[in-house]
Amino acid sequence: MTLLTSPDGATAHTGKPPHRTRHGRHGEDRAGSQVTGLRTLLRLMIRRDRWRAPLWILSLAALTAYFANAIAVVMDGDTLASMVVFAKNPVMGLITGPGYGLDDITIPRFIVGMYGVFLMLGAALMSITTMTRHTRAEEQTGRAELIRANVTGRHTQLLAALALTLIMNLLAGALMSLTFFFSEAKPEPFSSALLFGAGIAAAGCVFAAISAVTVQLTSFARAASGIAGAVLAASFVVRGLGDMSAVAGGDLKWLSWLSPLGWSQQTAPYTLDRWAPLLLSLAAVVVLVPVSLFLQSRRDLSAGIFADRLGRAHASSGLSTSIGLALRLQRSSLLWWSIGVFAMAVIFGSFTGAMQEGAAGMPQEILDLMGGSRGIVDGYIGYMALYFAMIVSAYAIIAASGLRAEESGFRTEPVLATAVGRGRWVLSWTLVTLFGSLWLMVLAGAGEGLGAAASTGDWSLLGPAALGHLAQTPSIWALFGLALALYGFAPRLQGLVWLAFVYSAGLALFGQMMRLDEAVLNTSVFVHIGQYPAQDLAAEAVVTLTAATAVLVALGAFGFRRRNLMTA
Amino acid sequence: MTTTTRTPRPASAAADHERAAISMQDVVKSYGRVRALDGLSLDVARGEVHGFLGPNGAGKSTTIRILLGILKHDSGRIRLLGEDPWAKAVSLHRRLAYVPGDVELWPSLTGGEAIDLFARLRGGVDISRRNELIERFDLDPRKKGRTYSKGNRQKVALISALASHVDILLLDEPTAGLDPLMEAVFQQCIREAKEEGRTVLLSSHILAQVEALADRVSIIRSGRIVESGALADLRHLSRTTVTVQVETDIPQLVTMLGVHDLVREGTQLHFSADTAELPAIMRTLGEHDIRSLTATPPTLEQLLLRHYGDSTESSESADGILAREEP
Numbered sequence: 066m067t068l069l070t071s072p073d074g075a076t077a078h079t080g081k082p083p084h085r086t087r088h089g090r091h092g093e094d095r096a097g098s099q100v101t102g103l104r105t106l107l108r109l110m111i112r113r114d115r116w117r118a119p120l121w122i123l124s125l126a127a128l129t130a131y132f133a134n135a136i137a138v139v140m141d142g143d144t145l146a147s148m149v150v151f152a153k154n155p156v157m158g159l160i161t162g163p164g165y166g167l168d169d170i171t172i173p174r175f176i177v178g179m180y181g182v183f184l185m186l187g188a189a190l191m192s193i194t195t196m197t198r199h200t201r202a203e204e205q206t207g208r209a210e211l212i213r214a215n216v217t218g219r220h221t222q223l224l225a226a227l228a229l230t231l232i233m234n235l236l237a238g239a240l241m242s243l244t245f246f247f248s249e250a251k252p253e254p255f256s257s258a259l260l261f262g263a264g265i266a267a268a269g270c271v272f273a274a275i276s277a278v279t280v281q282l283t284s285f286a287r288a289a290s291g292i293a294g295a296v297l298a299a300s301f302v303v304r305g306l307g308d309m310s311a312v313a314g315g316d317l318k319w320l321s322w323l324s325p326l327g328w329s330q331q332t333a334p335y336t337l338d339r340w341a342p343l344l345l346s347l348a349a350v351v352v353l354v355p356v357s358l359f360l361q362s363r364r365d366l367s368a369g370i371f372a373d374r375l376g377r378a379h380a381s382s383g384l385s386t387s388i389g390l391a392l393r394l395q396r397s398s399l400l401w402w403s404i405g406v407f408a409m410a411v412i413f414g415s416f417t418g419a420m421q422e423g424a425a426g427m428p429q430e431i432l433d434l435m436g437g438s439r440g441i442v443d444g445y446i447g448y449m450a451l452y453f454a455m456i457v458s459a460y461a462i463i464a465a466s467g468l469r470a471e472e473s474g475f476r477t478e479p480v481l482a483t484a485v486g487r488g489r490w491v492l493s494w495t496l497v498t499l500f501g502s503l504w505l506m507v508l509a510g511a512g513e514g515l516g517a518a519a520s521t522g523d524w525s526l527l528g529p530a531a532l533g534h535l536a537q538t539p540s541i542w543a544l545f546g547l548a549l550a551l552y553g554f555a556p557r558l559q560g561l562v563w564l565a566f567v568y569s570a571g572l573a574l575f576g577q578m579m580r581l582d583e584a585v586l587n588t589s590v591f592v593h594i595g596q597y598p599a600q601d602l603a604a605e606a607v608v609t610l611t612a613a614t615a616v617l618v619a620l621g622a623f624g625f626r627r628r629n630l631m632t633a
Numbered sequence: 634m635t636t637t638t639r640t641p642r643p644a645s646a647a648a649d650h651e652r653a654a655i656s657m658q659d660v661v662k663s664y665g666r667v668r669a670l671d672g673l674s675l676d677v678a679r680g681e682v683h684g685f686l687g688p689n690g691a692g693k694s695t696t697i698r699i700l701l702g703i704l705k706h707d708s709g710r711i712r713l714l715g716e717d718p719w720a721k722a723v724s725l726h727r728r729l730a731y732v733p734g735d736v737e738l739w740p741s742l743t744g745g746e747a748i749d750l751f752a753r754l755r756g757g758v759d760i761s762r763r764n765e766l767i768e769r770f771d772l773d774p775r776k777k778g779r780t781y782s783k784g785n786r787q788k789v790a791l792i793s794a795l796a797s798h799v800d801i802l803l804l805d806e807p808t809a810g811l812d813p814l815m816e817a818v819f820q821q822c823i824r825e826a827k828e829e830g831r832t833v834l835l836s837s838h839i840l841a842q843v844e845a846l847a848d849r850v851s852i853i854r855s856g857r858i859v860e861s862g863a864l865a866d867l868r869h870l871s872r873t874t875v876t877v878q879v880e881t882d883i884p885q886l887v888t889m890l891g892v893h894d895l896v897r898e899g900t901q902l903h904f905s906a907d908t909a910e911l912p913a914i915m916r917t918l919g920e921h922d923i924r925s926l927t928a929t930p931p932t933l934e935q936l937l938l939r940h941y942g943d944s945t946e947s948s949e950s951a952d953g954i955l956a957r958e959e960p
Contacts, residue, residue: 125797284779285740375775376742380749382741394739475737479790482701482731483754484802488724630703632694 102217106225110199115530118233121191125184125265126240128359132180133248134401135177135271137172139579145170152580155420156448158312159305159413163321166336169406173252173335177502181334185326188237192230195294196276199226202286204367213366220346220358223277227354230273246499257334264329267346272297274353281360286552287470291398295405296426300324302409306416315419325349387485387493394471395464395494399501402460403508410509412528414516420445421521428565446517446530447596453509453612454537454591457502457571458544462562464498465548469556472631481630495549502541510534510551520579540590542570546617553624556631565590641867645864653712654679654801654832660709661697662856669695670706671856677834677849679800680826684847684864686937687838692856693836697805700834703730703894727756730794732835734806736786738778743776745790751793763796769818782808795822801832806841820845840933850933850938855926859940864933871931872905873913878924885917900924 111118140148151157156165157430162182166174200223203209209222242262245252253260271385272293278582305329322345323329331342365371383389415424421442468491480490514530517523548562570579573591586592593606651914655677661669670692677683687693698704700713702722710720713725738747748767767774770788776777781789787810794802808819823833823846823932825878837843843850844864860867872893878900886902891910891953896903906914911928918926 156653297844375747375773376741376777378745378774380753381744384746384750385753388756390754393742475733475735476739477734478698478703479731479733479751480754481722482726482729483751484723484756486728486752574867623869627705629705630698632703 066473075490076337079152080536099218099220100224102215102221103225103228106212106217106221107228108601110225110229113199114195114229118195121195122237125187125191126244129184129189129241130244130248131185133176133245133250133252134306135579136176136179136519136606137249137251140172140175144580145172145175148175148578153312155309155416156445157311157415159309160452160517161308162313163308163328163333165333171335172250173257176250176252177334177336179468181265182301182304183324183328183573184241184265185268185329188234188265189272189297189326190275191237191295192234192269193276193297195230195233196226196273197286197290197293199229200277201280201284201289203285205284207367210366218363223280223361227277230276231270232265234269234273237269242266250496252335257338260332260338261334261339264332264334265341267343268326270331271328271346271349271353271368274350274357275325277357278353281357281364282369284367291401293488295401298409299403300326302412303327304330306412313419316431319330366484387480387490388496391440391493391497392479394468395497395501398460398464400502402457404503406456406505407508407512409456410449410512410515413452414446414513414518415520417442417445417517417520417526418520431599433601442517442521442526443529444596444599446513446526447533447599449513450510450530450533450537451573451591451596453513453534454540454596455566457505457538458510458541458566458570458577460505461498461502461541461545464494464501464547465545465552466559468494468549469559472556475632478630478632487626488622490538491549491553492618493627495545495618498545501543502545503535503538505535505537507531507539523631529598532602536594536597536607537591538600538605539607539614540569540594542614543590543610543617546614546621549621550617550624551621553621553630642769643823647704652679652715653677654681655695655834656709656712656715657700658765660696660699660711661707662692662699662704663707669856670699670709670750673853673857675858675861677832679832680827680830682833682835682846683849684843684850685834685853686838686840686933687836687853688841688849689927691853693853694805695856696853697731697803697834697836700803701726708895712916727802728799729803730755730797730799731803731887732787732790732794732805732807734809736790738781738786738789740777742778742780742783743775744772744778744785746791747830748774748796749792751790752797754799755799757797759796761799763792764797766792766822769822770815773854784812784815787811788815791819791822795826795928799831801834802826803834805836806838806840807835808837840937844933852937854940860936867936868931869908871908871936872906873908873911873931875903876927877918878926880922883918883921886914889914889917 113504141536149167152161152175153164153167160182161179161591163319165443166178200209203212203222212220212222239262242255242258245261246255246258275296276293279296280286280289282292283289301324302323306323307318307322307324307327309315310317311321325346328342328345332339360370383391392631396534477490483486510531510533511527513534514527517526517530547565548559551559551562569591570590572586572589576586576589576592590610593603593610595602595606639891655671657675660667660670660673666828673692673696675685682783685696685827695704696831699711700707702718702725703718705719705720714728716725718725738744742750745767746905749758752770754761770792772785772788773791774874776785778786779872787807788910791807802823808816811819820842826833827846833846835843835846847864849861849863850867851858879902882897883902886895886904889910891907891914893907894903895904906928908930
């Protein structure tokens with residue numbers, strides 16, 4: 066048989082040399098080699114994120130609109146003045162910011178100072194998740210290989226992801242400026258509102274660049290997000306310490322300048338209106354992006370920058386039950402959280418001494434707010450217990466979503482194909498996380514107590530600090546229970562637990578300040594146990610929340626036993 | 634489609650039902666509007682190697698996952714070793730091992746750890762057998778899950794399954810990604826498993842593998858079993874491809890019972906013959922001067938294509954096309 070047509074014959078008839086049509090000119094090729102296909106990939110990413118990106122951007126804008134309008138409606142001159150008293154205490158400095166303009170407060174200044182940093186956290190999280198999703202996660206699943214096998218450059222995917230993330234941040238920043246400017250807060254001039262939005266977007270952009278580096282380090286998407294998240298947490302803590310010092314009139318103010326969140330906050334919209342600190346953000350992006358490109362050229366596709374080592378040929382005796390497997394899979398995350406939580410607790414605890422000294426000069430109103438007659442130290446430690454309960458809740462919720470990641474990664478199927486029942490698998494995972502949360506709260510309490518005792522010289526603080534932190538654990542468990550119940554019945558909706566978390570944390574942190582109704586406040590899981598040693602512990606709340614956890618976990622296991630498994 | 638043959642079910646159906654390794658009757662499973670299984674009936678006797686064939690998306694994996702109790706069926710009756718696989722999943726899983734077609738391993742666990750873990754979770758590992766299999770499959774058990782190629786991940790699941798003393802092996806395209814040498818090792822292992830009296834349900838695309846291993850074969854199409862039986866029986870229903878080189882034409886063939894798709898190419902005659910009519914045809918041919926004759930029994934591929942081929946196409950023409958493609 067003879068082939069009647071051949072591809073080569075067809076090109077020959079056009080009269081053009083085939084190599085030119087196929088490869089183009091050599092010079093062009095070389096110029097575009099590392100970033101070829103950028104536009105196509107960017108379009109692909111926008112297509113993949115056509116719901117996700119608008120949702121992030123609109124949520125940030127909606128949150129801004131909510132803060133701005135709610136505060137403007139609730140506050141009048143008097144309430145604002147009393148809020149300032151509250152806002153001026155160092156603990157609020159730790160959580161919110163450097164407190165610019167508190168001496169001559171206006172509603173826009175209050176909103177910017179109190180809520181700005183939370184919007185920055187939101188933008189940073191948006192950046193970290195978007196970057197990881199489009200770079201390392203793609204490599205881990207092997208899809209990046211398909212992309213790279215086409216006419217795309219080595220850096221195209223990374224740069225397209227960066228472009229997408231920067232665009233998302235700029236859009237979010239612009240939209241936040243607009244919603245803020247047109248809110249009930251009526252902030253004038255517009256340039257300050259623009260600075261506010263630009264500061265938030267700048268924080269987001271810096272964390273996009275940080276993620277561009279962290280996704281080069283490890284071959285796992287989760288670990289890459291985790292490292293970037295740790296940098297975010299460190300940035301928050303470092304600027305928190307600096308801001309606390311600034312509010313208390315200490316000499317550690319410079320710490321705020323070491324944090325990307327600090328740079329954005331130092332713009333002080335409506336007070337100082339400085340654009341210059343954003344140059345630091347810009348410089349960070351300009352430095353970090355080439356670093357990420359350099360690291361990327363130094364490694365293979367799908368690999369981290371460290372080579373894999375050989376491991377054990379046989380499983381250890383611990384790895385023979387479903388609990389053993391759950392522990393093994395959560396082990397490294399728990400280890401890193403342990404280090405982070407303990408270090409953070411010691412640092413926060415060691416500020417107790419400064420707090421005690423500062424208390425001497427504080428007005429009675431603050432003392433009352435911060436824990437009444439037992440004094441500011443108890444109040445601080447009690448408040449920190451609540452604070453760590455929130456942090457460790459994030460650990461528990463992430464661990465719960467790990468259960469879902471196991472299933473959607475098709476690794477649960479072979480486990481359930483052995484003699485491990487569904488209930489047992491869910492309960493094994495649950496037990497590890499519940500004990501993990503308890504363990505982290507013990508570490509937080511111990512660290513806090515050690516720091517406090519060392520800085521004040523009062524070693525009797527150790528016991529109450531440990532107990533106060535430990536006692537918060539059931540509220541963490543309850544959130545984990547909710548995550549697990551969602552996993553059992555509607556795994557796709559498991560992310561809703563983050564809403565419950567943000568809602569509960571928001572009410573516990575700001576509910577009183579916003580003078581919300583007791584009944585509304587009580588819907589937060591964090592307000593029931595009591596901030597020991599400043600407040601009494603509510604034993605019945607501990608029992609109720611533990612029981613609620615048991616019920617929710619049982620519900621989750623029940624739902625998981627009834628539904629189909631996600632399969633390939 | 635054409636004739637559907639089922640294994641003849643004796644009068645004592647209920648007792649047989651309990652004795653069979655796998656028994657599924659009229660099983661239906663829908664994902665929303667999509668009917669993945671549409672009245673599937675499948676019987677696998679204890680101790681047999683049963684080939685499970687079908688195109689992508691026909692419902693092979695769904696069937697196996699229902700047998701694992703990982704997916705819940707909508708209606709129909711299922712017994713695995715006489716038990717309900719959904720309700721008795723855990724106790725049944727002590728007696729079976731499963732190898733999926735696409736093995737996902739934990740990136741941070743080594744292959745050796747994963748092998749041990751699966752076998753222990755199933756109820757115990759035979760260390761010497763495990764080590765022997767690692768040797769035979771040429772696997773480095775010290776590497777992390779993320780560093781394995783697809784074929785090596787597949788080996789991890791296979792070794793773990795074969796190292797356990799279980800009654801049933803559920804294998805869902807178990808050698809996808811294995812090289813031919815490892816394929817040979819796999820076939821040897823399955824033969825050993827059969828000698829030890831284990832039941833094997835082998836879903837596969839590799840027809841040579843099924844032809845070499847399976848006692849019986851079931852063909853699934855669009856969620857139904859369209860053909861089931863011993864390979865020899867299935868062949869009997871199909872046609873033998875015959876090529877004869879002749880000096881002169883043989884006009885009788887045109888009208889002969891059981892001769893189909895007769896084509897002449899120069900001095901060669903091609904046709905397909907009903908296997909049952911083959912003796913009569915051969916006698917007729919014997920009366921003529923024949924230079925050479927090749928008779929090829931139907932391959933599994935031909936059997937399959939009768940069912941896979943476009944449903945509007947008759948089985949005759951499907952066979953006819955194939956006959957000419959035979960070497």
